[in-house]
Amino acid sequence: xxxxxxxxxxxxxxxxxxxxxxxxxxxxxxxxxxxxxxxxxxxxxxxxxxxxxxxxxxxxxxxxxxxxxxxxxxxxxxxxxxxxxxxxxxxxxxxxxxxxxxxxxxxxxxxxxxxxxxxxxxxxxxxxxxxxxxxxxxxxxxxxxxxxxxxxxxxxxxxxxxxxxxxxxxxxxxxxxxxxxxxxxxxxxxxxxxxxxxxxxxxxxxxxxxxxxxxxxxxxxxxxxxxxxxxxxxxxxxxxx
Numbered sequence: 001x002x003x004x005x006x007x008x009x010x011x012x013x014x015x016x017x018x019x020x021x022x023x024x025x026x027x028x029x030x031x032x033x034x035x036x037x038x039x040x041x042x043x044x045x046x047x048x049x050x051x052x053x054x055x056x057x058x059x060x061x062x063x064x065x066x067x068x069x070x071x072x073x074x075x076x077x078x079x080x081x082x083x084x085x086x087x088x089x090x091x092x093x094x095x096x097x098x099x100x101x102x103x104x105x106x107x108x109x110x111x112x113x114x115x116x117x118x119x120x121x122x123x124x125x126x127x128x129x130x131x132x133x134x135x136x137x138x139x140x141x142x143x144x145x146x147x148x149x150x151x152x153x154x155x156x157x158x159x160x161x162x163x164x165x166x167x168x169x170x171x172x173x174x175x176x177x178x179x180x181x182x183x184x185x186x187x188x189x190x191x192x193x194x195x196x197x198x199x200x201x202x203x204x205x206x207x208x209x210x211x212x213x214x215x216x217x218x219x220x221x222x223x224x225x226x227x228x229x230x231x232x233x234x235x236x237x238x239x240x241x
Contacts, residue, residue: 016090018156028095045128066125067099073119
């Protein structure tokens, strides 16, 4: 059985479906883009909170109350349809913020967020963020840049879901994980088996059975090899064909 994504993915990068690998982790500098004094102002008006693995940060349909900046850990955002079927929108890492697009605390959440591992978050209420935006121009710029990058993320996801087949999405996800977390050895790229078939299915919009069959097919074609601990991609170029 493959280990959970939340058990082994180390590193600073977010993960979501996108054609542009270089854009994957943009938006992770919400606080670091500010001067130390401005960071202190944000932290002074924010509330530090710890959320345990498996707990929710906010839920679909909840009123927007503000934003959560990830200090440590990773958080998944996902949408659940009327049937209960879920699609993962993204895995967010330290430095990114959650809670948009209604960052000033109006409206209701149209997706949910849950914690992949024990996390430390900085919650900034909509009212406090609105005050900061009025008083600190660089905070306003950081908010705008963050929303721009979130918009690009979800636009990329819609494009992938609307224009790529499920097989193409699976190949692209493998490419993203390889480029983000893989290690290069002897002309191959090795990925720790840190994502379950269920998680892959939730990202690409498929079933676990389909993911199992598709990875078996890629293995039979000699594109990759799956072992108990690793996925070895023999040629990244073959994932694009």
